[in-house]
Amino acid sequence: MVELLAATLSGQEPTLSEVIIDEFKKSLRGELLSPDDLDYDEARSLWNGNVDKRPALIAICDGVADVINCVNFARNNNVLISVRGGGHSFPSTSVANDGLVIDLSNMDGIRVDPVRRTARAEGGVKWGAFDHATQAFGLATTGGTNTDTGIAGLTLGGGHGWLGGKHALALDNLISVDIVTADGQLRIASEDENPDLFWAVRGGGGNFGVVTSFEYRLQPVTTLLAGMIIYPIEKAPEVIRFYRDFTLNTPDEFTSWCVMMADPDGNRVCVIVPCYNGPIAEGEAYIKPLRELGTPIADLVGPMNYEDLQALTDAALVPGRQYYEKSHFMKEISDEAIDLMVEHFAESTAALPVILLQQVGNAVLRVANDATAYSHRDGVYNCLIIPVWDDPGETEIHRKWCRDLWEALEPYGTGGIYVNNIGREEDDSEALVRSSYGSNYLRLAEIKKQFDGDNLFRHNQNIRPAP
Numbered sequence: 001m002v003e004l005l006a007a008t009l010s011g012q013e014p015t016l017s018e019v020i021i022d023e024f025k026k027s028l029r030g031e032l033l034s035p036d037d038l039d040y041d042e043a044r045s046l047w048n049g050n051v052d053k054r055p056a057l058i059a060i061c062d063g064v065a066d067v068i069n070c071v072n073f074a075r076n077n078n079v080l081i082s083v084r085g086g087g088h089s090f091p092s093t094s095v096a097n098d099g100l101v102i103d104l105s106n107m108d109g110i111r112v113d114p115v116r117r118t119a120r121a122e123g124g125v126k127w128g129a130f131d132h133a134t135q136a137f138g139l140a141t142t143g144g145t146n147t148d149t150g151i152a153g154l155t156l157g158g159g160h161g162w163l164g165g166k167h168a169l170a171l172d173n174l175i176s177v178d179i180v181t182a183d184g185q186l187r188i189a190s191e192d193e194n195p196d197l198f199w200a201v202r203g204g205g206g207n208f209g210v211v212t213s214f215e216y217r218l219q220p221v222t223t224l225l226a227g228m229i230i231y232p233i234e235k236a237p238e239v240i241r242f243y244r245d246f247t248l249n250t251p252d253e254f255t256s257w258c259v260m261m262a263d264p265d266g267n268r269v270c271v272i273v274p275c276y277n278g279p280i281a282e283g284e285a286y287i288k289p290l291r292e293l294g295t296p297i298a299d300l301v302g303p304m305n306y307e308d309l310q311a312l313t314d315a316a317l318v319p320g321r322q323y324y325e326k327s328h329f330m331k332e333i334s335d336e337a338i339d340l341m342v343e344h345f346a347e348s349t350a351a352l353p354v355i356l357l358q359q360v361g362n363a364v365l366r367v368a369n370d371a372t373a374y375s376h377r378d379g380v381y382n383c384l385i386i387p388v389w390d391d392p393g394e395t396e397i398h399r400k401w402c403r404d405l406w407e408a409l410e411p412y413g414t415g416g417i418y419v420n421n422i423g424r425e426e427d428d429s430e431a432l433v434r435s436s437y438g439s440n441y442l443r444l445a446e447i448k449k450q451f452d453g454d455n456l457f458r459h460n461q462n463i464r465p466a467p
């Protein structure tokens, strides 16, 4: 007798009989895995090796029909569900203990229309595959800066990327989504159909249903001027101050990072990563001052194709290492905040400590705060604090380091936190999610009530349905 202990919305723990699970299994074209299956451990493993979750069932969906059957099964049997796109989030909300994982990894089809300059991609696609498909036509949309990240979670929460200066967020480039809502219906959401739902999914994360496909607007993008200018860590106070002043007023072509980190040999460095999405000669002239802050250890900036740029962090942020992160949006970077970052960075004992200032890009800031559910149009930089280590026994040390700096930097942030950077058990309080959405929260809660009044989709950065 196979038994499933399912956490329920009401807090009860019913046992589902073998018959019900067998019926569910037969309703799927894809596989249904349980802990006895050989592939179970691989299917439940996450990009963040610091998270270890044991779901009761994993449905490897093979199309929209499977997703509908999963949603109906979960709703009818009060089973907790989680939705897995790329499985790449830091807090790892895509896998729930004792729940059903709706795994979209096999739903990875992409169709590019080079004439209309659009692409439709299924919910399990990752950015590496998406960029490869669109770059065949010299096209791209703003996307995540690591090829292994899923398009789904990233787009539904926002989507910062190298094209942000000219083309805003990933979600600003959405034309429509196909979404299976809590009632098991497949809906199209766009400016013309279900416009409220379309507003909500652009920033509201996985709260409104399972998005089975995304339709994006594409832009011509080929070779950019990009790469790393690496300075000794001792120069960090000067380099970050110069970077702060340089980025006070930049053209749309320019999007950038400034990061304290360790190189592959473990040497700590301060790196500026400029990206100029315009004529190369123009970019060379524009970024020249960034290369002249003394003598860099290395200057690796040059013309780069977009797919290579998108893979820039792949070697450092490999799946399976131990990760933790916290973040603040910042409107400006004060001298005090810089000093705090520099001092705190020196104290980290992680193999790879990362403190990253990510300039989100001019076009992101030009969109009205209530145009989509994404509520951080005043956040000029996303400041990420990320310790990476390998020994699980060191977890508490590195978490504490991260949380201490995050708390110290709180007065220097906008008060908003990127929803894709929260969602762990310990920080998923209603207050944190509510403050992350600011003035958009009440409208989100009303739309949540309309499409998911029983909060079936709650293993996420949860928006509670309005009463």
Ligand SMILES: Cc1cc2nc3c(=O)[nH]c(=O)nc-3n(C[C@H](O)[C@H](O)[C@H](O)COP(=O)(O)OP(=O)(O)OC[C@H]3O[C@@H](n4cnc5c(N)ncnc54)[C@H](O)[C@@H]3O)c2cc1C
Residues within 6 Å of the ligand: 047, 082, 083, 084, 085, 086, 087, 088, 089, 090, 092, 093, 094, 095, 104, 123, 124, 143, 144, 145, 146, 148, 149, 150, 151, 152, 153, 154, 155, 156, 157, 158, 159, 160, 161, 205, 206, 207, 209, 210, 211, 212, 317, 420, 459, 460, 461
């Ligand atoms: C190494 C690394 C680099 C990153 N770089 C960037 C970056 O450059 N820019 C940026 O903006 N963010 C970045 N992020 C954060 C990223 O946006 C989030 O982690 C995002 O959730 C990843 O998407 P995923 O599909 O892989 O997530 P998953 O872990 O699969 O899912 C996370 C959550 O998203 C929701 N979800 C996923 N798929 C669906 C779906 N099809 N339908 C409905 N809900 C769904 C669910 O609530 C799920 O719990 C990065 C993260 C990492 C780890």
